[in-house]
Amino acid sequence: MTASTVKGIANSEPLLRVEDLKVHYPVRGSRRSKVRAVDGVSFEVYPGETLGVIGESGSGKSTVSRAVAQLVEPTAGKVWFRGDSLFDMSMTKRREMRRHIQMVFQDPHSALDPRMTIWQSVCEPRRVQRVGSTAERREHALLLLERVGLTETHARRYPHELSGGQKQRVSIARALTLQPDLMLCDEPVSALDVALQADIMNLFAELQAEFGLAYLFITHDLSVVAHIADRIGVMYLGNFMELGSIDEIIDHPAHPYTDALIKAQPVALPSYLRTNERVHLQGDIPSPIDPPSGCRFRTRCPYAESRCAAEVPEWREVSAGHWVACHFAGEIKLGASNPGRKSAGSQPESARD
Amino acid sequence: MALPSRGSVLATSEGLKTSKDGDVRPLLEVRNLNVYFRNRTSDVQAVRDLSFSIAPGETLGMVGESGSGKSVSALSLLRLLKSPPAVVEGEVLLDGTDLLSLSPKEIRSIRGRDVAMIFQEPMTALDPLFPVGYQIAQSLRVHRNLSRKAAKVAAIEALEKVGIPLPARRYGEYPHQLSGGMRQRVMIAMAIVCEPRLLIADEPTTAVDVTIQAQILDLLLELNRDTGMAILLITHDLGVVAESCQRAITMYAGEAVEHGPVDDLLSEPKHPYTSALLQAIPRVETRGLELRSIPGRVPGLAEMPAGCRFMARCEFAEEACTEYQPMRSIGCRGVRCGRHDELQLQGAVR
Numbered sequence: 001m002t003a004s005t006v007k008g009i010a011n012s013e014p015l016l017r018v019e020d021l022k023v024h025y026p027v028r029g030s031r032r033s034k035v036r037a038v039d040g041v042s043f044e045v046y047p048g049e050t051l052g053v054i055g056e057s058g059s060g061k062s063t064v065s066r067a068v069a070q071l072v073e074p075t076a077g078k079v080w081f082r083g084d085s086l087f088d089m090s091m092t093k094r095r096e097m098r099r100h101i102q103m104v105f106q107d108p109h110s111a112l113d114p115r116m117t118i119w120q121s122v123c124e125p126r127r128v129q130r131v132g133s134t135a136e137r138r139e140h141a142l143l144l145l146e147r148v149g150l151t152e153t154h155a156r157r158y159p160h161e162l163s164g165g166q167k168q169r170v171s172i173a174r175a176l177t178l179q180p181d182l183m184l185c186d187e188p189v190s191a192l193d194v195a196l197q198a199d200i201m202n203l204f205a206e207l208q209a210e211f212g213l214a215y216l217f218i219t220h221d222l223s224v225v226a227h228i229a230d231r232i233g234v235m236y237l238g239n240f241m242e243l244g245s246i247d248e249i250i251d252h253p254a255h256p257y258t259d260a261l262i263k264a265q266p267v268a269l270p271s272y273l274r275t276n277e278r279v280h281l282q283g284d285i286p287s288p289i290d291p292p293s294g295c296r297f298r299t300r301c302p303y304a305e306s307r308c309a310a311e312v313p314e315w316r317e318v319s320a321g322h323w324v325a326c327h328f329a330g331e332i333k334l335g336a337s338n339p340g341r342k343s344a345g346s347q348p349e350s351a352r353d
Numbered sequence: 354m355a356l357p358s359r360g361s362v363l364a365t366s367e368g369l370k371t372s373k374d375g376d377v378r379p380l381l382e383v384r385n386l387n388v389y390f391r392n393r394t395s396d397v398q399a400v401r402d403l404s405f406s407i408a409p410g411e412t413l414g415m416v417g418e419s420g421s422g423k424s425v426s427a428l429s430l431l432r433l434l435k436s437p438p439a440v441v442e443g444e445v446l447l448d449g450t451d452l453l454s455l456s457p458k459e460i461r462s463i464r465g466r467d468v469a470m471i472f473q474e475p476m477t478a479l480d481p482l483f484p485v486g487y488q489i490a491q492s493l494r495v496h497r498n499l500s501r502k503a504a505k506v507a508a509i510e511a512l513e514k515v516g517i518p519l520p521a522r523r524y525g526e527y528p529h530q531l532s533g534g535m536r537q538r539v540m541i542a543m544a545i546v547c548e549p550r551l552l553i554a555d556e557p558t559t560a561v562d563v564t565i566q567a568q569i570l571d572l573l574l575e576l577n578r579d580t581g582m583a584i585l586l587i588t589h590d591l592g593v594v595a596e597s598c599q600r601a602i603t604m605y606a607g608e609a610v611e612h613g614p615v616d617d618l619l620s621e622p623k624h625p626y627t628s629a630l631l632q633a634i635p636r637v638e639t640r641g642l643e644l645r646s647i648p649g650r651v652p653g654l655a656e657m658p659a660g661c662r663f664m665a666r667c668e669f670a671e672e673a674c675t676e677y678q679p680m681r682s683i684g685c686r687g688v689r690c691g692r693h694d695e696l697q698l699q700g701a702v703r
Contacts, residue, residue, distance in 0.1 A: 056562035057533075163650065193418040193589065198633040198644035205643075220562060226640040250637055264567035266592030268634055269701050270616035274596070280567040284532045 013083065014044035015182055015214050016068065021077035023063050027289060036288050037063040039238035040077070042315070045182065050208065050215040052229030052246070054222055054261070058285050060238040061218045065184040068216065069103050070094065081182070099129050102175035106187035108167035112159040118145070118170050119155040125177045144173040148203060165196035172203065176211070185217045189224060201228055222265050226250060231321075234258045237296040238288055240315070244322035254318050254329040257297045295326070303332050378448075379406035380583050381430075381468075381551055386443035388422070388429050390654075397654035399425045400607050403443075404680070407551065410581040412574070414594035414615065416630075417604030420651055423587045426604075427553050431464050447551070466496040469544035473556035475536035479528040485539045486512065486524030489546055496547050511542040515572055534565035538572070545576055552576075555587045570597050591634055595619055595701075603627045606651050606662040613686030619701040623688040626663045628698035661690070669696055 023038040038060040045051045055061045066072045068079055070086060079086045081097060089097065102125075105111040112121050122141035126132055132140065145155050148169040159167055168188060175183055185204070189197040205228065207213060219225050225232055226246055233243040234257060242255040253259045260281045267274055281300050286292055292299050298308040305328075313325045388400040400422040407413050417423045428434050429441045432452065445452040447467060452460060464470075472478045480488055489511055490504035499507065505524070512520035515538040528536055537557060544552055554573065558566035574597055577584055586598055594601050595615060602612040603624060611624040622628040632645030649666040658664060660675040667674070669692055678689045690696075 056564060165650075194591075194630060194633050195418065195647040198635070199646045201635065201644055202646060221635075222563070223635040223637050226637045227635040227644065246640065250640075260564060262637070264563045265637065266566070266570075266590060266596045267636060268591035268595045268619060268631065269636075270595070270619045272616065273702065280571060281564045282568070284534055284565070285562070 012047050014080075015047045015082060016045040016216070017078075017080040018043050018064070018068065019078045019080075021064065021067055021079065022075045023060070023067050023072055024075040033289050036238050036291060038067065038074075039288075039291070041235070041238075041240050043233055043240065043243060045214050045216055047181065047214055048208070048212045049231065050217050050229045052217045052219065052225035052232040053235055054219060054225050054232055055235035056220060056285055058237070058288060059235040060288070061235050062186050064235075065103070065186050065216055065218050068182075069101055069184050070098065099125070099178040100180050101182045101184065102178060102180040103184045103186065104168075104171050104175050104188045106190050108164060108171045108191070109159060111171050112167060114159055116158075117155070118150075118157055118159070118162070121159075121170065122155070122174045122177060125174060129178060131178070141173070141177065144176050145170070147176075147207075148173045165192055165199065168192065168196075168200055169203070172200075172207070176207070179211070180213065182214045182216065185215055187219055188217075190219065190221065197224070204228060222261055234261065237285060237291050239296055240323070240325065241297060242322075242324045242326075244319075244324075248319070248322050252322075253334050254322065254324040255297075255326045256301050256303050256332065256334065259334040260300075303328060377408050379446075380409045380411075380448065381585075382406040382444075382446040383426075383430065384444040384446070386426065386429065386441070386445065388425055388434070389440040389442075390438045391440055392438045395655065398607060398657065399654060400429070401657075402680075403609050405602055405609065405612060407583050407585060409550065410577065410583055411600065412577055412584045412586060412598045414598035414601035415585065415587045415604060416589065416591055416594050416601060418589060418651065420606070421604040422607035423604050424555055427470070427555050427585065427587050430553065431468060431470060432460050433464075433470075462496070465492050465544075465549070466547045467549055468551045468553065469547070469549040470553040470555065471537075471540045471544050471557050473559050475533070475540045475560075476528060478540055479536060481528055484525045484527055485531065485536075486526075489539070489543045492543060492546050508542070508546060511546040512539070514545070514576075515539075515542045516568070517542070533561050534568065537561055537565075537569055541569070541572065541576075545580070545582065548580060549582060551583045551585065553585045553587070556589070557586070558593065559588070559590075566593075573597065591619075591630065591701075592636075603630070606657065607654070608662055608689060609680065609687075610663065610689045611687065612680075617686060621700050622698050623683065623686065623693045623696075624663075624690045625667045625669050625696065625698060628700065629666075631701045632699060 019042045021038055021041050024034040024036050027033045027035060041064060053061045053064065063072065067074045074087065081101065086097065119138065119141055122145060123137045126137045142152060142155055150166060150169055154162065154166065189200050192200060208215065217225065217228055229246055231245050232249050234241045234255065236257050242249060242258045249258060250262060253262060264280055283300050286299055294310055295308040295313050298304040307327055313327045315323060315325045317323050318329050384404050386400055386403040387398065389396060389398050403426055415423045430445050434441065441453060452463065479485065486508050489508040493499045493504040493507050509520045509524050512523055517523050517535060517538050531539065558569050561569065570593065573584060576582055588594060598615050600613065601615045601618055602609045603626060605626045611618065611627050618627060622631060629645060629647045633647060635644055647666055652658060652662060659677060661678045664670045664674045673691050678691055680687045680689050681693065
C-alpha cells in the first residue's frame with residue numbers, strides 16, 4: 001500500500017468521479033420536508049486506491065455508496081465511471097457497467113441468499129451477466145473461494161452453516177467474480193470480532209495488490225480506515241467536511257469535526273502513552289430533515305461563531321489534495337493532542353515509507 | 354461436574370489485596386463461577402472457573418470476543434439467566450452475602466438497588482409502552498418506597514444528572530422519541546437512581562457512535578468518581594478498557610486467561626491471547642503495519658479442550674499445554690499460562 005496515495009493521483013484519470021451528488025428521500029405525510037441523506041458531495045476515486053469514507057450513523061455515507069452502486073436514484077448530481085455518466089446511459093449499458101462496480105455489505109448473513117449454496121451464490125453474478133458456461137463458472141467460483149481462504153467443502157454448504165467471518169469471505173469472493181475495477185465496501189468488518197476483522201482487512205489489502213482494485217471503503221471506525229485507506233473523506237450530515245491523504249488528515253486535521261473524531265477514538269495504549277485531554281463533542285447529530293443553516297456542524301462545534309450560521313463554508317483546498325469545508329480552517333489550532341501521538345515505538349510516517 | 358479449584362480462588366483474591374491499599378474488603382467477590390447450559394440432549398459449559406473481585410469504587414474491565422462468556426458471566430452474577438437450562442455454580446459474594454443462595458425475593462431487592470445493570474441495546478431494555486421517566490421512577494417506588502410525587506422529582510433529578518437536556522419534558526417521553534445516545538443515558542439514569550454500589554455495564558457503548566461513546570464513558574467515569582460506585586465494564590474493545598478501567602480481565606472461550614492492572618496488561622501482556630489481541634487491533638498510529646491475525650477459531654462449547662483453550666491457536670503451545678491450566682498469580686496479576694515466565698510477549702507498544 002506504500003505510496004499508493006501518490007501513485008493513483010499522479011498518473012491517471014479518476015476511475016470514479018462524483019459531482020455534487022444529492023440524495024433526498026421523501027418524508028411520509030409531508031410534501032415539503034425531505035430527508036437530505038446526501039446533500040451535495042463531490043469526490044474522486046483513482047484506480048487501485050482506497051478512499052475511506054468515515055462518519056457517524058446518519059451522515060449519509062452508506063447512501064453515497066448506494067448511489068454509486070445505482071441502488072438508489074440520486075436527486076441531483078452526476079456520477080462518472082471511467083468517463084461515462086452512470087445515470088445518463090441506457091439501461092442495457094448501465095447493466096453492463098454494473099459488473100465493474102461490486103459491493104460488499106456489513107452483514108454477510110443478510111447479503112447471502114439462505115436458499116442458495118455458497119457455490120451458487122458465488123456463481124450468480126456471472127450467470128446474471130452471462131459470462132462463461134456453467135462448468136466454467138463453477139470452476140472460477142471455486143478458484144475465488146480458495147483465494148479468500150475457503151475450500152470446496154465450504155462451497156457445498158449453505159450460509160447458515162458458516163461463521164460470520166467465512167460468510168464475509170464468501171461475499172468478497174462473490175464481489176470479485178466479475179473482475180470489478182471498483183469495490184464498494186459498506187462497513188465490511190464492523191460486524192466481526194477483532195481477530196476476524198484483522199484477517200479480513202489483511203485480505204482486502206492482498207486482493208487490492210493482486211487485482212489492482214480500487215475500494216470505496218465506508219466505515220464509522222477511524223482506526224480501521226487508517227489501516228486500509230490511502231485517502232479519507234469525513235462525512236457529517238450529508239456533506240463532506242474534510243478530504244485528504246490519511247497522514248494529512250490524522251496528523252493535521254483542519255476541520256473541528258475530524259479533530260473531534262480523532263480525539264473520541266479510544267486507544268488501547270497504557271495511560272503513560274496517552275494524552276489525558278478528553279474534550280468531547282456535546283449533543284447528538286441533528287436531524288437530516290432540517291439540518292442547521294450555514295455549516296452543518298456548527299451546533300456541536302466548539303469553535304462556532306455567528307458567521308458559521310449565516311454562510312455555508314466553501315469547499316476549499318488548504319494544501320495539495322487536502323480539502324476542507326470550514327471558514328476557519330488553518331486559523332484554529334487542531335490536532336495538537338491526538339491520542340497516541342506520544343507513542344514513541346511506532347513512527348507512523350516512517351512506517352509507511 | 355464442577356472442576357476442583359486448585360487454588361486459583363485464593364491466588365486471585367490474594368493478588369488483589371496486595372494490589373489495592375492494605376486489606377480493603379472487596380465489594381464483590383466471585384469465586385469459582387461455573388455456568389452450564391443443560392438440557393436433555395446437550396450439556397455445555399459456558400463459563401469455567403471464573404474468580405475475580407471488585408473493590409469499592411473500582412472500575413474493572415472484562416474484555417473478550419463474542420462467545421468468550423463475558424455476558425453470560427455478568428448475567429449470572431445477578432441470576433438473570435433462565436434456569437433451567439442454565440446452571441450456575443460457585444459463589445458470588447456481595448459484602449460477604451452469597452447472591453447465588455438468596456431466595457428469589459431477596460435477590461430482587463438487590464437487583465437495581467445494590468447492583469444495577471445496563472445493556473448494549475437500550476431499545477430492547479426499555480419498555481416501549483411506558484414513558485422513560487415513569488420507568489426510572491418505578492425503581493424508586495419499589496426499592497425506596499417513595500411516593501409517586503417524590504419518585505418523579507428524583508427521576509427528573511437523575512435524568513438531569515446523566516446530562517439529558519430538558520429533563521422535566523423528557524420524563525414523559527417514550528423510548529422511540531429519543532436518540533440512541535439519549536436512550537443509553539436513560540438506561541444509566543435508571544441504573545443509578547437508587548445509588549447502587551456496583552454497576553454492571555454490558556457493552557454500554559457498542560451500539561452508539563464514537564462521539565456519543567466518548568460522552569457515555571465520560572459520564573460513567575464521572576459517576577464513578579463522584580459517588581464511588583464501582584463499575585464492571587464488559588466490552589470487546591480494548592481501547593474502551595484502556596481509557597476507563599483500572600484493572601481488567603481478558604476472557605477467552607469461557608475462561609479468564611489473564612487479569613491485572615490495565616497498564617501492565619497493555620504494555621506487558623503475560624498471556625499469548627492478550628498479546629495476540631493487542632496486535633490484531635487496528636490503531637491509528639500503527640497504520641501501514643500489517644495487522645496480526647490469529648489463526649484458527651474459538652473452539653465450540655461442545656468441543657472444549659481439557660487443557661489450555663487457546664492452545665490450538667497459540668504459537669507458543671507445547672506438550673504441557675494439554676493439561677489443565679490454573680490461574681497462576683504473579684504479584685497483583687494472574688495468568689492462565691504455564692509458560693508465562695519464559696515468554697517475552699509483545700504488548701500494545703510496538
